[in-house]
Amino acid sequence: MKKLFVFIILIALASMLYPLLDTFHGNDKLSELSQFYAQSENVSKVNAQNLVTAVVVTYRGLDTLGEVTILFLAAAIIAFFLKTESEKRTLRKNSEIFKTAAKMLVPIITMVGIYIFINGHLTPGGGFQGGAVIASGVILMLLAFPNMEFNHKFFEALESISGVVYVGLAAFGAIIGLGFLDNAILPLGKFGELFSAGAIPVIYSFVGLKVGAELSNILNKFKSVQAEN
Amino acid sequence: MDFKIISALLGIIMLAMSFIAIYHKKMIVAVIATGAVGLFASIMYLFLAAPDVAMTEAAIGSGLSTIIFFYVLNRIRSNDKEGRESDEIDEVIK
Numbered sequence: 376m377k378k379l380f381v382f383i384i385l386i387a388l389a390s391m392l393y394p395l396l397d398t399f400h401g402n403d404k405l406s407e408l409s410q411f412y413a414q415s416e417n418v419s420k421v422n423a424q425n426l427v428t429a430v431v432v433t434y435r436g437l438d439t440l441g442e443v444t445i446l447f448l449a450a451a452i453i454a455f456f457l458k459t460e461s462e463k464r465t466l467r468k469n470s471e472i473f474k475t476a477a478k479m480l481v482p483i484i485t486m487v488g489i490y491i492f493i494n495g496h497l498t499p500g501g502g503f504q505g506g507a508v509i510a511s512g513v514i515l516m517l518l519a520f521p522n523m524e525f526n527h528k529f530f531e532a533l534e535s536i537s538g539v540v541y542v543g544l545a546a547f548g549a550i551i552g553l554g555f556l557d558n559a560i561l562p563l564g565k566f567g568e569l570f571s572a573g574a575i576p577v578i579y580s581f582v583g584l585k586v587g588a589e590l591s592n593i594l595n596k597f598k599s600v601q602a603e604n
Numbered sequence: 605m606d607f608k609i610i611s612a613l614l615g616i617i618m619l620a621m622s623f624i625a626i627y628h629k630k631m632i633v634a635v636i637a638t639g640a641v642g643l644f645a646s647i648m649y650l651f652l653a654a655p656d657v658a659m660t661e662a663a664i665g666s667g668l669s670t671i672i673f674f675y676v677l678n679r680i681r682s683n684d685k686e687g688r689e690s691d692e693i694d695e696v697i698k
Binding site for chain 2: 491499500504507508510511514518590593594597598600601
């Protein structure tokens with residue numbers, strides 16, 4: 376009986392999804408929306424070499440703001456529910472190779488993360504990617520040196536300041552009459568240079584710092600809960 | 605090698621890893637298989653000309669979430685005193 380139901384549901388799903396396969400045909404042209412973004416006048420308006428970043432930060436900036444808010448909420452809820460007790464436990468010692476490798480790699484990983492979000496308007500990548508890379512450097516440090524003091528105050532201050540600056544820059548564009556999250560509040564510069572695309576690199580750098588700090592905080596919460604038993 | 609062959613191989617590996625992640629008895633192997641799915645998915649994204657998505661997937665999907673899974677797993681293990689409670693839950697589901 377149960378198997379019959381599963382079978383019926385499978386057939387129903389297949390008949391629902393079959394039209395997608397049947398009517399699918401590949402596109403050799405850009406879709407209408409992509410054509411709008413790729414118009415040369417619109418490209419010169421945002422002046423970013425990596426058009427994906429221009430779309431994410433300016434055209435769909437509210438969407439990015441929402442994503443950052445969701446991540447902030449997740450971090451806040453985790454911090455709220457995982458109460459940490461300052462109880463030390465005896466830890467197994469890490470091997471010397473791991474510690475030395477971590478010491479060598481963490482600065483490089485952090486630098487790559489910062490590179491990714493500063494160059495977000497020129498090369499693939501951006502705030503979320505850079506922030507995630509920075510957080511993976513932080514977790515490597517936490518795994519290699521579990522007794523190390525994690526500076527909560529610094530990361531929380533970094534996160535709050537980045538969030539306030541991000542929203543402040545966005546609102547500043549609206550105040551001077553260009554529009555919320557417009558990138559033309561700073562000079563657009565020459566196409567393809569580091570200081571180009573107006574406010575996009577500034578906004579994305581702050582998004583990157585915020586995401587990195589938030590993910591590091593989440594990971595540190597999970598790590599410090601381990602210490603209870 | 606042809607692009608299609610590489611994509612097909614990656615897809616097959618991802619499917620195999622997903623089955624390991626679902627059906628393996630040991631939780632640790634399942635978690636590592638989940639991370640491997642993310643890693644191969646990020647290579648797939650790179651082939652599909654989405655390098656920024658590939659970066660996110662590689663950092664979060666195969667790095668951070670695997671570590672969070674391990675932390676949670678360790679916490680659950682140390683919490684249940686009987687030890688093998690998770691296996692009983694598996695049997696109930698079956």
